[in-house]
Amino acid sequence: MNKKEMLYEGKAKKVYATENPEVLLVDYKDDATAFNGLKKGTISGKGAINNRVTNFMMQLLEKEGVPTHFVEELSERETLVKKVSIVPLEVIIRNISAGSFAKRYGVEEGIVFAEPTIEFSYKNDDLGDPLINEYHALALGVATKEEIETIKKMAFKVNEVMKAFFKKLNVDLVDFKLEFGKVSDGTIVLADEISPDTCRFWDSTTHEKLDKDRFRRDLGNVEDAYQEMMKRILGE
């Protein structure tokens, strides 16, 4: 399928139209940002890794009954996806304290929760993606009650599937961010990406961080961590 005009360039991906109005082409970049674009850099090979890892996870989730936007992997960095209208919420699930949760509540990282948590951020770069609750999301017309219920159910299901999958790879799934979209008939599907950019992965034995925190916190060996996660996930 031919790439047509570029519709959108985000911080980590470019999105192109295709001949099929229901299908878009995503092209993953090596660019990395953190803190709402304040920190910028490149993670060599990241685009290809995130493309392959995301597609692997989307197909695993489809098999487990979670509808996703995935259509077909075209090349190292390019994938066809269903055209969706993105629900402007970042859906964050946490199994272990880390990142903004640890900071906000003044607790150390690494507390294993008895139950997973969920929170939403309003996807708006100008506002710095502020936290938002369900009532505020409804008031702003971001989603309907039913859509929010569907999204919550799907997000917890994704967590159960991913937690079990990563446990077998000796990786603790600390937390992750999901985005959902609506296809033309209004069905909610999982969209965007699932990768070391959007998840926290800790080695279960050494607790070594194997995700974008290595870039955010200048921990070094960023490329190695991405490679290691790809190797474990794809079994290569």
Ligand code: TMP
């Ligand atoms: P946080 O602890 O900084 O709120 O991040 C929670 C999870 O969400 C973590 O796995 C990283 C991911 N995340 C994104 O994918 N994009 C973002 O812009 C942010 C802030 C976090």
